[in-house]
Amino acid sequence: MDHLVEMHYQILKRLNVSDLIRCKSVCKSWLSIIYDPQFIKSHLTQSYLNDRDNDGLGDRRLAISLFPGYLKANPFEIGFNESRILGSCDGLVCVLAYCNKLRVLNPSTREVKRVANPIICIGDGAMYWGVGYDPYTDDYKIIQGFKSGENYYWREVNYTFISSNGVLYNGLLHWVGYNSTEKFVTLSFNLSEEKFVEVPQPNDEEYQFRVGQHESMRLRNMEECLCVFRQELVPREIWVMKDYNNRCWEIFLEYEREKKSDDVHCVKLLTNYVSSRWSLCHDMLWCDNRKLLGTPTFVESLVSPHLLVILA
Template identity: 30%
Template sequence: MTLEISHSFPPDIIREILLKVSTVKSLLRCKSVCKEWYTLISDQHFIKSHYTLSTTNNINYAHHRLIYKQDNDLISCPLYDVLFHNSANHTLLLEIPFQQTRGFRIIGSCNGLMCLFGVDDNTLFIYNPSTRATNILPPSKQGADWYVFSGFGYDETTHDYKVVKLWRCWPYWGTVIYSLKAGSWKEIGRFPLVKLFNDGKFLNGALHWETGDYYMWHIVSLDLGKETYGEVLPPEYDVEVDMMSHLGVLGESLCVLYNYIKSHVVDVWVMKVYGVKDSWTKLASIPDIWWDRDLILDPLCISKDGKVLLRLGPQLLVYDSKNSSSTIIDNFNRCHQACIVVESLVSPFPPLGLADINDDENQGFDDDHDANGIVSFKNPLKKESAGEKL
């Protein structure tokens, strides 16, 4: 029957049909049908096209999953159910790639891949929850026995996934970067500021960390292509003693939440044009939110019709900007971390699945820093031997 199908339809038609297969799980099954289908579905151009369709043809968010940490479990559910039915239906317990007695952290997600940090042995993993493929990263000599913050993102200039680790070496933070393509760590010097609050948020080819305090705080960026630090200027805000800021990403925009604890209001700001300070726009002021100052706020996503999904400590909230209403999602009383993942066939191992094979992967970089309003930091400790393995 398979041979009949392969001979009845031109290869281009078969490719278009397979690209529209509903889930990655179904595509993985299709790889077992015949050698031709296995080769096609494993092809890097097919993987890239499938991911592009999954992210753009998302009227019902069919390929989007909300993945969250509950105790020491990793759970997945359809994003559509959360945004439009205000509940977590059809949850799936994921098989995490390690056993941890002291738990793990979700560092971030990108192109269908997740980066996880195992607390027991300071181990970093790149994990595709759709294919269950796992890449356990080798340890770095720097920061092996110290508490670390991390970040995970994709460098489009070299078609490379990179993991950044910041470790405390008093009075500053050191920085090492792991390249999945090179398969090695390298050191790039110190983090430019002293106080650090969160793992890096990935957007526009850079990772972003929040640092400082409510009187004077900064958004530090790390360009993954140039591997240089900069600063993105935050929106203006009313300084209050009982005010906390929280950095995140909403859609294609950098996002800041200002939590005014006394007035029980959260202001949601988004940066319409990356790197342009004047483009910060207040998206919403969410009233009547009751929590204490230690509760973590995390912006997760925004739908095309203006629904904003936020994590409020162990709970999830959907704010509808059209009618200014808020709804707490059912079944999320123990949500410790969360992220949005688009199902993909992207492998956590080289060759990396979103590269354009015809591109020149050895292109050079412009020595000047980003001109879109990004302020450069000087890095006096950058080492000459930055390319060697640590």
Template identity: 30%
Template sequence: MKMEEMPTLPQDIIIEILIRLPLKTLLKFRSVSKSWLSLLSDTQFHKTHINFSINNPKFTDYTLAAVPTVSGLGKICQVYTISSVNSSVIVSKHECPSKTLSLSAWILGSCNGLICLTTDSFNLMVLNPCTGKFNVFPDLNIEYEVGDGGVHVSYGFGYDSYAEDYKVVKMFSFPRIDDEGRHVNMVSVYSLKGSSWSSIQGFDSGHVNGNVGVFANGVLHWEGCYDYVLGGVSLEIVTLDLATERYGRIALPRYEGRGIRWRLGESRGRLVACCNCESNKADMWVMKEYGVEKTWTKLVTISSPDDGRVNISPLFVAENGDEVLVKLGTEVTLYNSSNASFKRIVDYVSGDFLQVQVATYLESLASPHV
């Protein structure tokens, strides 16, 4: 009796199945056949997989890459899987997929499973830690007359969905020599598709406080400071739309007093802001509907266990905000609001943290070569 051939599933059904599988499984499936390798290498499948992961946060695990610099040990790469179940955040150790992160001088952002970082030489790199593929290109420097205030440099990394291009933004901010308090901002954008830097118009008057922008909703965000607004200083979010290359502003929740420091983050597609309003206390806010300032919602107030001032930065937030993953000074820790407890995540053998660089991202097959 002749054995009947197994029926072949339609391509769209196969894709619907594959995008729901763990990335580790997809990487193994590339060896099944030439047709599967072709499918899993296709940029359209990469986009479909990424969009499914972003639009289904309840079913998507994220990854935390931490690169602490430890006294006497140097840089150590540690990678963790982040799962969210209702009010709980579960963080489990995950083997480091690439030693390249350990060599980075600084992590400059993440997007669609890719991480942008500096290297030991005067270069930048876009890396997929899961596949090990990377793209190295020259960093940008400029010559400019710098006053007594020096120069502040900030980066940003994100995806231009209109041009289907990954872009790196670099800002140089100088205090004006002839106008105390105001700034000149020179901004350049690197296109991975075009393999080149180009200059764009800088935004007016203000400057950014953070070193690294946060990418969410197709837009880069920095903590911004606008000088001499109504005779004082206005703290807002400076935005840059990567598709239109236009700047914008998003108002932050209002606080009175001086010495307030904001730290931005992104969690499961939502913009998160942490107001370090007292020496050892911070309020964490989430924007429930992007671009609608009245939807800023305070999740939790975090009291630092340290006596001195420590800046708290948001990394990942549980669905109802009961548990939040934060960067607390040079530590990465999980805060539980129900009992006000801290649990250190990043461990080390010995010595003390000098600094820690972090990036949270979803695992993907995205290629750094556009």
């Protein structure tokens, strides 16, 4: 890469996605850079760095907006009879729309991939989902499991899932469930090895009494950490894993935490999408509390939704 091209490369990777889309029309050399897979990864890394360096903000949340000024965001779980966001990873968003339609979109580039309908219909049985990136195969994957009768199906998983949406953290997907002894557990799923592993919960009597043995226990991301809480206690009491590798948990009480604003991206409902029109975009608003803790985090990217594998 010569000096001039390298200079253009470094400048372009610091631009936001909307500016890069316009830059594609400037010249062929810029178009070539922006479409390059390595540039897309480099730009994604830069986007994460920009988010972390933006002082005063918490997480970038993602929710569905029905109408201008109206936000549809259940802090915990949204029923399967409604459109819902199943997860987000590297700027890709998986949405289960009305009539059991599964779509993966990039709100920044306005690309949409129509995914084959789920292997069972809404209402036929409890389902769990997850969206993540597999570095081993360099693929983005959607995980779908479902319950029929007394059994969960996804490679004969021997757990009953309480939470339906997998929480992506540290490259792994996480759910809350209980095992064959009816003990509540936190599960992690490795997308490369396709294996479930139990994650140790806080070794604290107060946690076990107030959180660890309640069906309303949920997992989420907060300030770049995995957290666990009871729905009834948010935002007053949240347990945060400050050190994932050493499984180090800390309790964050509302009055002890620094107040931060979350940057919330509102994705318009995915209806009659036409790629040449502004029928799908995202707007931003501010949230000064943790009511949107149940929504996934989001970062702008150039990643295409057409790079996807479905595991069911």
